Amino acid sequence: MIKARVTVTLKNGVLDPQGKAIEGALDALGFNGVGSVRQGKVFDLELDTADKAQAEIEINAMCEKLLANTVIENYQVEII
Template sequence: MIKARITVTLKNGVLDPQGKAIEHALDGLGFAGVGSVRQGKVFDIEVDGTDRAKAEADLKAMCDKLLANTVIENYSVAIT
């Protein structure tokens, strides 16, 4: 079994209204000095097998086809 963590974030330059709302909420809660907040998604996935190269290729295909909108999002795959 191979375990991986996929992190998906908005590309630089893409507006992040949810991140901006979090930033304002943190300021309202008294956490001054927060300059910028960007939000994203994390997926923890287990795949069968022991071939790390195949697992990484499959995980990247999952991102390209479903987990990330590659027009506006970046992703990283970390096999643990």
């Protein structure tokens, strides 16, 4: 079994209203000095295979087709 973590974040230059809202809320709660917040998402996957190379190919296909909107998001795959 292969376990992987996929982290999806907005590309630089893409507006992040949720990140801005979190940044404002942190400031309102007294957490001063937070310069910028960017929001993202994390997917933990388990694949029923022992072939690491094949798992990476499949996970990248999952990201391209469903997990990430590659027009505005980047993704990173980590085998864990």
